[in-house]
Amino acid sequence: MNSRTRIGIGLVSVGWMGRLHSRAYTEVARHYPELGIDVDLVSAADPVESGREHATTALGYAEAVADYREVLADPRIDAVSICSPNFLHREVALAAAAAGKHFWIEKPMGRTVDEAADIARGAVEAGVFTSVGFNYRQAPAVAHARELVRSGRLGRITNVRVALLADYSSDPDGARTWRFERAQAGSGVLGDLLAHGADLAQYVVGRIAEVSGVTETFIAERPVPAAGAASHFSRGDASAERAPVENEDYAAALARFDNGAIGVLETSRIAVGPHAEYRLEVYGTAGSLRWDFQRLNELQLAEGPGGYRTVYAAPGMGEFSRFQPGAGTSMGFDDLKTIEAQLFLRSIAEQRQLAPSVADGWSAAAILDAAEATAVSRTWQAVPVVDGPTTFDA
Ligand SMILES: NC(=O)c1ccc[n+]([C@@H]2O[C@H](COP(=O)([O-])OP(=O)(O)OC[C@H]3O[C@@H](n4cnc5c(N)ncnc54)[C@H](O)[C@@H]3O)[C@@H](O)[C@H]2O)c1
Known part of the structure; x- marks a missing residue:
């Protein structure tokens, strides 16, 4: 039996994209079984109650919280999806990088080119791997x-x-x-x-x-x-x-x-x-x-x-x-x-x-x-x- 990789996932914001990222994570093992990657949907954050409920009942997260900082502080989480409105992208991405979490962030990466540059530099300095939601590629x-x-x-x-x-x-x-x-x-x-x-x-x-x-x-x-x-x-x-x-x-x-x-x-x-x-x-x-x-x-x-x-x-x-x-x-x-x-x-x-x-x-x-x-x-x-x-x- 080949060794398997477990990756703990956290989600920030359970809107359209947050739901789609979550479904995508769970589909990877079905379409790419030979990778031996198991995702563990650990925790999702959204200030809105209906989003939190959807995360645990429909998407399969073990828990849901109101404050995204709890997700970033969770040691079981290796990687986070940042699917919040644009104004939170820089704040969440830099905090994720500082916490050593790899992140998959939605476009536009920041509200401005300066925010995008900050996010890029923060990720490179922290040595985390990233993805940006350029899905049409x-x-x-x-x-x-x-x-x-x-x-x-x-x-x-x-x-x-x-x-x-x-x-x-x-x-x-x-x-x-x-x-x-x-x-x-x-x-x-x-x-x-x-x-x-x-x-x-x-x-x-x-x-x-x-x-x-x-x-x-x-x-x-x-x-x-x-x-x-x-x-x-x-x-x-x-x-x-x-x-x-x-x-x-x-x-x-x-x-x-x-x-x-x-x-x-x-x-x-x-x-x-x-x-x-x-x-x-x-x-x-x-x-x-x-x-x-x-x-x-x-x-x-x-x-x-x-x-x-x-x-x-x-x-x-x-x-x-x-x-x-x-x-x-x-x-x-x-x-x-x-x-x-x-x-x-x-x-x-x-x-x-x-x-x-x-x-x-x-x-x-x-x-x-x-x-x-x-x-x-x-x-x-x-x-x-x-x-x-x-x-x-x-
Ligand atoms: N790649 C694509 O094709 C694509 C398509 C749509 C949206 N997007 C991008 O995805 C991001 C999210 O867009 P969406 O359409 O999913 O938005 P949405 O409006 O459907 O969802 C936003 C979510 O963020 C939550 N939220 C608000 N404040 C928050 C906070 N302080 N902490 C945590 N969560 C908070 C809201 O409650 C809501 O659940 C945007 O950056 C957008 O540009 C990308």
């Missing part, structure tokens, strides 16, 4: 796209379009949750969605070297929800008191990559029509490809002049064969998180950074910061190279 069709680009099959890459268009805030009566407050969220749709787009573009095509951005807030006020009552998709009470939206609904940026490609990045949380249309398009001198999260298992591929054909995610592309035996049978969003959980747990077990790292999170934050700054200055700005190790270019 893990789609097998995206892994295949990266291989096509990096092997040169598309020729020289000329231009890249990344568009993350969502309707989750398109209703002007949608609740003013923490996502619309600077102090709670930092930037708006830049951090919420374009963080993914920046990472996706760098993962598939290469490092973004400079950007020029534009931002706008189109829905200036929203109804304030009752405390603790609103999630990402909550409808507000139209008759409730309204408060200002403090960050952007829409952002776009022109970009230049280190390899000479040109990028157009665009994101909106108030688009009417697209639900979660997260698109990556890459154009090269010998071919092009397009991917959309809403059609997770498909890639549109053009090689030569014949136009696009649909290539379905299949065994041999990324981690597909861990989930399904043949092309055409779909993987889902939860599966991407299972792959992410596997990379995080393996990073800890094998003592090498395999998952998207805090340096990747910092690098994405630097792109968003430059886009936000240039939206004000109306200029171009270089995106600094962050201290490694980044994994998007590994």
